[in-house]
Amino acid sequence: MPAYWIAHVTVTDPEAYKGYQSLAPAAFARFGARFLARGGQSEVLEGPEAARHVVIEFPDLAAARACYHSDEYRAARAARAGAAEVAVVIVDGL
Template sequence: MSNDTAAQPAYFIAHITVDDVEGYRNYEKGFFPVLKPSGARFVTYDDNVTVLEGERESGRTIMIEFPSEEALMTWWDSPEYRELAKVRQAAVTTHSVTIVHSLPPR
């Protein structure tokens, strides 16, 4: 990965269905303290997105912008997030977790 590519933002998009509300609240309580050191920006979440085409499972869609894919993966693989992810995995059904890359430099 070149330095130009490493500096490009990367977007984390997850779609989940909450199965255990109290468990998910515990995950939410720990989430932002673990996210903050990554330099990420929580963009939005939506429990009622508008689907223009195709199928969608019920649930929540979450979007977070990271300064780079490297920052995203450092957060994702961090011991702090991996431990917190166990709380999430016990409380929700994860339909997808996606990295969307910025346009490459031209």
């Protein structure tokens, strides 16, 4: 059963964020991630505003968790530190 990352992102330092953008794809590729939504037009109906909303599908919950905790994604998160406000939730699919 698939699982999803749902992320809400506001980039505060676009130049520093490029480090994250160069590192994160390796983690996503390793764990079979598929982007369903990334940026684009959005409308917040309830809750805090974020500039970007991202939905990433993984083969299963174990892959979604493993990706987040992988060495590749840890490096990407470290590169992103101070460059964005981020909230990430992992959700089990139906």
